[in-house]
Amino acid sequence: MSILYSIFPNLDRLGGELLVSLRQTLQMLFVSGTIAFFLGLFFGVLLIVTRKGGILQNLVLYTALDKAIDVIRSIPFIILMVLLIPVSRAIVGTGSGVTGSYVALIAGTVPFFSRQIESVLADLDYGLIEASEAMGFGPAEIIFGVYLRESIPGITRVTMITFVSLIGITAMAGAIGAGGLGDFAIRYGYQMRYTDMSWITVIIILIIISIIQFIGNLIVKKTTH
Amino acid sequence: MIRLEQVCKTFHTAAGEVQAVRNVSLEIRDGEVFGIIGFSGAGKSTLVRCINLLERPTSGKVYVGEEELTALNEKHLREVRRKIGMIFQHFNLLRSRTVAQNIDFPLKKSGLSRQERDAKIQSLLELVGLTEKRDAYPSQLSGGQKQRVAIARALANDPKVLLCDEATSALDPQTTQSILRLLKQVNETLGITIVLITHEMAVVKDICDRVAIMEEGAVVESGDTVDVFSHPKETITRDFIETASNIRKIHELIEEKNELTRLKPGEQMVLLTYSGPNAGEPLISYLSHAFGIQANIIYGNIDFLKGKPIGKLVVTLSGDAGQLKKARDYIDSLGVEVEVIQS
DSSP states (O other), X not given: OHHHHHHSTTHHHHHHHHHHHXXXXXXXXXXXXXXXXXXXXXXXXXXXXXXXXXXXXXXXHHHHHHHHHXXXXXXXXXXXXXXXXXXXXXXXXXXXXXXXXXXXXXXXXXXXXXHHHHHHHHTSOHHHHHHHHHTXXXXXXXXXXXXXXXXXXXXXXXXXXXXXXXXXXXHHGGGXXXXXXHHHIIXXXXXXXXXXXXXXXXXXXXXXXXXXXXXXXXXXXXXXX | OEEEEEEEEEEEETTEEEEEEEEEEEEEOTTOEEEEEOOTTSSHHHHHHHHTTSSOOSEEEEEETTEEGGGOOHHHHHHHHTTEEEEOTTOOOOTTSOXXXXXXXXGGGSOOOHHHHHHHHHHHHHHHTOGGGTTOOGGGSOXXXXXXXXXXXXXXXXXXXXXXXXXXXXXXXXHHHHHHHHHHHHHHHHOOEEEEEESOHHHHHHHOSEEXXXXXXEEEEEEEHXXXXXXXXXXXXXXXXXXXXXXXXXXHHHHHTOGGGOOOTTXXXXXXXXXXXXXXXXXXXXXXXXXXXXXXXEEEEEEEETTEEEEEEEEEEESOXXXXXXXXXXXXXXXXXXXXXXX
């Protein structure tokens, strides 16, 4: 412990606050990550099945979704966050704090993730879909049994990529008072010039990413045949 | 019985309308192996997809058994499709599932118990000769083995019909033969009607009872395999026969003005096609005895269509013009087809 304190002299005093920030970051990652994962899967699948030649072709829905994703993706996150404050108030009752950050984090992640899912599913050989239709399977069975099931390695890979970018935007959520490691690094590392505190947040984030990638790679390895 | 009535399929593409299938009417009998042969782009893949409505015809009717498929709603159509197996050129196996899980996939909606499904998978693996590959993944199999798994999967729901879309086109000649033997066995032992589309003459020649020849979306000739290929009416049918023999080479030699095929004045080069009983006649020596004609054999070949011999002989005939005419009439009277290919 004393070695740690000699490398990070401010840790002794700020350690408690760092833990609170870590908890806030994990909370943002877990809650918005989980919701964004399912929403992204849903919209990604929707893009694939409604596009031209898809199993539930619906060009109006496809075009609307496609354009909406492009528009939201082109708004810088920090601006999106501010724009979504009223929406967040309407949905979760607050526009600030950790809870107030969820809506923005999800909105900042889902379009990106949906696109990634779309490209993973588009890579699947259409022959498999055709074969499943020939076997008498309907859309729901094809989506779950073929599209998603066959794409687990690809979905895992893009989930890891998205997760890393989600960590990036949680750091910005500090701007609306959500706290977290990013906010901690700005306050102490930048404003107070405690460089050691900047470094320790970087190390913690690296550890989080490493754990996620380790698990992800394990899943990819187990499911690729 | 499968019946197609005036089936048309038109695709609307950026480049304009493409008529992939033009007014095709066909009857495929129960228990037969029916071949649809055509060069690539002839519309055969689209036609076979019109049978199980993977492609919905723009107009026309499709009957499989008693049912008019073109009149069914999506839900009912899906039920009917379970009784129509299909295999593909690129096998289309699910990569994340083992061989057994692939065969089990179409059994999901069969209502069978786990034990019944396992027994079914086992018997199908035995049928296709892959019992030891039960737990292998598709990536660990050869092309021929993948197609065997696909066949087992297509048969899982005890279909009455098996559609084969270029099923051997991605395989080498030996593997093609083994897959064809398996299909023939499936046809004979299970009584399953097989509709097979291909661009390979070898496939049709070996196992098809009847054939249809497609060109530019239309069926130009159809009937009993031996009849169609021993007495071809259309140019495209002849082209196909030539792909399976060296006759094409002779034409190339003629075009190149090769020494072997160069004619002297008064000579004629003819192609004689023998089929069945007349193959035994001592024709060539008789020609010189009876008509005083010299016959020089350039090329000869015997092919087998469903076990029946078809002989091809390219000869140059030289002699008096009147005698040549008589000789050709005589050959014709024996039931041997004569075609003058160069004179």
